Amino acid sequence: MISKKLKKRIRIIKNFPEKGILFQDITSITDDNKLFSEVINEIVKYAKKNKITKIAGIEARGFIFGSASAVKLNIPFIPIRKKNKLPGKVYSQKYKLEYGNDEIQVHQNAIVKKDKILIVDDLIATGGTALASAKLISKFTPLKICFFFIINLQNLEGLNKIKRDYEVKILLNTNG
Ligand code: AMP
DSSP: OHHHHHHHHHHEEESSSSTTOOOTTTTHHHTSSSHHHHHHHHHHHHHHHTTEEEEEETTHHHHHHHHHHHHTEEEEEEEEETTTOOSSSSEEEEEESSEEEEEEEEEESOOTTTTTEEEEEEEEEHHHHHHHHHHHHTOOOSEEEEEEEEEEEGGOOHHHHHHHTTTTEEEEOOOO
């Protein structure tokens, strides 16, 4: 099963980038082309099941898994970027971090109402980034929004913030 392979393979670094964080290093997935490909196939399978028309990836690690999946599905990839990175007209969504605020943006011409969007990121922790992404993409009122995360840090309970309103697929539930 893919969850077992991921559990065995994902490198965990203690106290990176800050004290107290158990950093889940997804380069141990991308280093392994067979496992990387299996992960992409899981995203592709979930996207097909949900008749997804566009993949939105959250900066930065969501770009790695999201764009590879979009190419395989032959559908567009939309980057959800940090503030002031996109050159066109954007929609913005502010959200709270542990210390201070952050903001994510997406191009206003990226999505239309009849789209079904799969938002991809490597990991959900507190769920703040995912919830902000849901709010951002909701501005387009697309037909569907759902989520794919490779890792869920279940002890941080971020998943609860989004699974009430959106379908979510997780490959590995672990603690962080
Ligand atoms: P959150 O908004 O708390 O759900 O954090 C999710 C974002 O932060 C994702 O984009 C992750 O890439 C990153 N992140 C948070 N915690 C970790 C962790 N322990 N290991 C690796 N990445 C993390």
